[in-house]
Amino acid sequence: MKILSTKILTDIQRELLASYEVEEVSMIDISFGEGFKITEKIENAVFTSANSVRSVFKIHQNKANWFKTVYCVGTKTQSLLEKYGIKVAVVANNAAELAQVLAHKFSEETHLLKEISWFCGNLKNDDLPSIMAENGVLVTEYKVYTTTLVPQKINKPFDAILFYSPSGIKSYLQKNKATLAPVVCIGVTTATEALNSFEEVYIADETTVESVIAKVKEII
Known part of the structure; x- marks a missing residue:
């Protein structure tokens, strides 16, 4: 076979x-660019791929203590985040599922800042920002790697x-x-x-x- x-x-x-x-x-080919640094505390961070984790923590060596609450897609992404000292609050199977979970969480827990920081690649799926926008959640995108076909x-x-x-x-x-x-x-x-x-x-x-x-x- x-x-x-x-x-x-x-x-x-x-x-x-x-x-x-x-x-x-x-x-595909993945490149990570240069010089990306976190300079302020991230309240709600979203990682939808392992490549985004590699870029932020391995390539650009940002520190775990800059991230307050972290959400992700996939068990591989979760494992990498935990390797760099990040405790993951929610793990979903895909971006749309995670967006639905977050929308519910923000509607139920009104004390939360209705804003997420999304660490993604250039060829991202738009399900997450679309669902967040429908629920009044601001999405700040950080493009931390580039996928080339x-x-x-x-x-x-x-x-x-x-x-x-x-x-x-x-x-x-x-x-x-x-x-x-x-x-x-x-x-x-x-x-x-x-x-x-x-x-x-x-x-x-x-x-x-x-x-x-x-x-x-x-x-x-």
């Missing part, structure tokens, strides 16, 4: 697919394709047609994008690469 991963896997992740023929082709032509068929972001799907489709092979996506937002082009779409049980791998092994 042949599997296409649209990102480069770690050695441990690769070992999980040792019994399959796997090709790894990165469809690097589409690659795939010249052979695969029995399954693994996608880890909507931008990865968009990049893939710039040089390749949607196939009838099943695709496995890391989360709801990625799967929603995939459903625009692919017929057989599966979602990993958790928003981790390991869960994507477990799901593809389950279906093939």
Whole structure:
């Protein structure tokens, strides 16, 4: 069985697919820029990807004590935040779900400052700011990393394709047609994008690469 991963896997992740023929082709490039520093206390911070956490804490070395209350999307993002000393108040499966939770929280707890600081990339999904705006919550965006599409032509068929972001799907489709092979996506937002082009779409049980791998092994 042949599997296409649209990102480069770690050695441990690769070992999980040792019994399959796997090709790894990165469809996006991430860059973090320079000189981003937090200079004032952040009351309500939102991180919707692991890359935003890496940028703020690893690359630009901002300190955990600048952040009062932190919310995030995905268990991988949560784990990275905790690595840098951040206690996460709420973890959601996707940005829209987190926005609904926050909207309810702000409406119930009226003493909270109705403002969030969102640490995101340039190719962000607009579900969160749209829902926040509908509920009278101000969103300040900090674009802390840049995603660039690097589409690659795939010249052979695969029995399954693994996608880890909507931008990865968009990049893939710039040089390749949607196939009838099943695709496995890391989360709801990625799967929603995939459903625009692919017929057989599966979602990993958790928003981790390991869960994507477990799901593809389950279906093939």
